[in-house]
Amino acid sequence: MKVGRRRFWYNKPMIRRPKNLNLLTIRFPLNAVVSIQHRISGMFLFLLLPCMLWGLQASLAGEVQFQTTLGVTRHWSFKLFLVWAAWGFFHHFYAGVRHLVQDVRGTGGLHTARISSRLVLALVAVSVAVFAWSLW
Amino acid sequence: MRWWLVQRISAAVMAGYILLLLARLAILQPKGYAAWQVFWQPVWWRMLTLVCFLGLVVHAWLGIRDVFRDYVFNPAWREWIQTAAELLLLFYLCWACYILWP
Numbered sequence: 001m002k003v004g005r006r007r008f009w010y011n012k013p014m015i016r017r018p019k020n021l022n023l024l025t026i027r028f029p030l031n032a033v034v035s036i037q038h039r040i041s042g043m044f045l046f047l048l049l050p051c052m053l054w055g056l057q058a059s060l061a062g063e064v065q066f067q068t069t070l071g072v073t074r075h076w077s078f079k080l081f082l083v084w085a086a087w088g089f090f091h092h093f094y095a096g097v098r099h100l101v102q103d104v105r106g107t108g109g110l111h112t113a114r115i116s117s118r119l120v121l122a123l124v125a126v127s128v129a130v131f132a133w134s135l136w
Numbered sequence: 137m138r139w140w141l142v143q144r145i146s147a148a149v150m151a152g153y154i155l156l157l158l159a160r161l162a163i164l165q166p167k168g169y170a171a172w173q174v175f176w177q178p179v180w181w182r183m184l185t186l187v188c189f190l191g192l193v194v195h196a197w198l199g200i201r202d203v204f205r206d207y208v209f210n211p212a213w214r215e216w217i218q219t220a221a222e223l224l225l226l227f228y229l230c231w232a233c234y235i236l237w238p
Binding site: 039042043045046049050053056057059060062063066067093096097100103 | 144147148151154169172173176192196199200203228231232235238
């Protein structure tokens with residue numbers, strides 16, 4: 001076995017073996033996309049936690065702070081950020097509900113899983129669109 | 137109890153709270169600071185918010201623990217990062233309590 005140099009982030013030496021990690025030749029199936037986006041949006045929401053807490057605290061701190069917080073949310077760049085955050089929330093929510101249903105009723109086969117994936121993506125798109133529309 | 141089940145239950149708790157929050161927002165429609173304060177006044181609502189946030193902390197804890205287990209291979213590093221995330225979540229929980237009962 002050919003052994004390469006040690007990686008600093010992994011305690012075992014690297015084993016050389018053929019890999020196909022050309023991302024242009026790998027295409028994720030729809031279910032995998034929904035699944036990995038659930039994970040990404042989850043990490044994103046974790047990073048957003050202090051922002052949410054700060055927003056709630058500032059909006060309840062007093063009349064002046066309340067108006068300042070509202071003023072910040074009226075800026076177009078912050079609205080874009082809010083739409084992004086809404087994507088994270090809606091995707092995590094709908095994909096999570098899909099996972100819960102799958103836990104209870106089973107995946108129901110590949111065909112059903114693909115349909116539910118499409119349903120999740122459609123619901124996310126509609127929800128984010130409605131949110132953005134009500135924001136502007 | 138299995139931890140994955142805890143994650144599912146906390147998810148269901150949060151989903152219920154969010155639906156209740158949307159319903160309350162739709163009914164009360166708080167406009168302006170005074171109405172916003174009244175919205176957060178009831179003790180039962182603050183309690184429910186705290187329960188939801190408790191669920192959120194547990195859910196996030198299990199979620200990022202799984203992510204670290206998948207992507208951080210060095211056990212010593214993973215231990216450190218996980219402990220840091222746990223302390224951060226504990227701090228958020230204290231912060232939420234402070235916001236709800238200043």
